[in-house]
Amino acid sequence: MPKNKPTSRQTGRSAHANFSGQHLIRDKSLVRRMIELARLSPQPLVLDIGAGAGALTIPLAQEGWRVLAIENDPLFARKLRGKLVEAEGIRLAEADFLEMPLPRKPFGVVANIPFAITTAVLGRLMDHPAVPFRHGVLIIELGAARRFTADPVTQARILGWRMQFDLKLAEPVPPDRFSPPPRVQCAILTVRRKKEPLVRPSDHARFMGLVTQALRVPAAPLYGALGPWFTPAQLKHLVKLLRVDRSVPVGVLNERQWAAVFETMIRYVEPYRWPKACGSSRR
Ligand SMILES: C[S@@+](CC[C@H](N)C(=O)[O-])C[C@H]1O[C@@H](n2cnc3c(N)ncnc32)[C@H](O)[C@@H]1O
Numbered sequence: 001m002p003k004n005k006p007t008s009r010q011t012g013r014s015a016h017a018n019f020s021g022q023h024l025i026r027d028k029s030l031v032r033r034m035i036e037l038a039r040l041s042p043q044p045l046v047l048d049i050g051a052g053a054g055a056l057t058i059p060l061a062q063e064g065w066r067v068l069a070i071e072n073d074p075l076f077a078r079k080l081r082g083k084l085v086e087a088e089g090i091r092l093a094e095a096d097f098l099e100m101p102l103p104r105k106p107f108g109v110v111a112n113i114p115f116a117i118t119t120a121v122l123g124r125l126m127d128h129p130a131v132p133f134r135h136g137v138l139i140i141e142l143g144a145a146r147r148f149t150a151d152p153v154t155q156a157r158i159l160g161w162r163m164q165f166d167l168k169l170a171e172p173v174p175p176d177r178f179s180p181p182p183r184v185q186c187a188i189l190t191v192r193r194k195k196e197p198l199v200r201p202s203d204h205a206r207f208m209g210l211v212t213q214a215l216r217v218p219a220a221p222l223y224g225a226l227g228p229w230f231t232p233a234q235l236k237h238l239v240k241l242l243r244v245d246r247s248v249p250v251g252v253l254n255e256r257q258w259a260a261v262f263e264t265m266i267r268y269v270e271p272y273r274w275p276k277a278c279g280s281s282r283r
Contacts, residue, residue, distance in 0.1 A: 021114035022073070023178035025055040025139075030177050034110055034137045035063055037170060037190055041135035043108030049097045049121060050114050054080045060110060061087035068103065072096045097121060102131055109136040109191075115182065118144050119157075126161040126191070127279065129201035136191035137170075145169045145187035154218035154251040156211040162255050163198040163207065165191050198259040207262050208278035214261075218251025225250035226261065229275060234268050 025031060034056065038046065044066060048057045051069035053076055061067045066089045071077045077094040084090050093100060098120055113121050118140050125133040149169045153159040161167065170188040175181035199207045214225045223235055223246045230238060239246050241264065242257045253261065265274065 021116050023182045024052050025112055026179040027177040031059050037137045038110045043134050045107040047109045049111040052076050054083050058087050061089045070097050106132045106134050112139040115141050129164050129204050134193050138189045139186055140189050142172055142185035142187040145189045152252050152254055156215045159211055160208050165193055167191050198255050205277035205279050209275040212278050213275050219249045221247045222250050229269055229273050238264050
């Protein structure tokens, strides 16, 4: 008879390790690098989303940060609770980050997040400009980091983030820095709220309404994609302003050009023609 495998209780690891992306940092120099990047824009409060056994939580607190460690796996939460005496300034929330209320005061994020929920995590931080998220240093999949930072931006949601935040692929991180190593390459993504957003936060929902519809088919020619809202005369003005040909695919516009499209709409297009706002500008 084959021997029984040890249960997750016996190993102290969750049975849903893959789904929860429990790839713990095993390299102290990676922790130091993340802290160094976080120092570039220090925030009074830092969230460690998916704190695990505290590879980032404890050093962050030892560096003097106030840390909110969020972990939804009871086994890890228990482990981390046992370590809280090692450093002051840590609060542990045993919770699902996607469901819990977010802080109301400005905060940063330094985290090695579960890859399966990367987009949802970033969405919670950046979909609503009223969320007081200021600066992030996050380990995510290299492929995702490339997608979030690529030019041009063809996905409306990512474009929305980039109108308010600067996203940068800081550096790749090889899988052997984690235990167990993930099957994919990883990267550090830094996120910093722009001092001057490209669209006013109060206009964000209206902007999202426009780009969600206009970017439905990124390969569509600009004239056709923006045709539902702009008159031919307004489109003529727009292509001059953007310095593009009327037939370029709408998906090639960069963030600044989108800001100009939006401004033009607000200025010249009659409000009854504007696309419906998408979501809300509030959290
Ligand atoms: C990649 S590990 C990082 C652990 C630790 N920060 C480290 O770097 O060693 C991701 C962690 O997120 C936790 N996690 C997964 N989904 C979560 C969620 N929805 N809310 C909070 N934590 C979650 C997992 O249990 C796991 O401990």
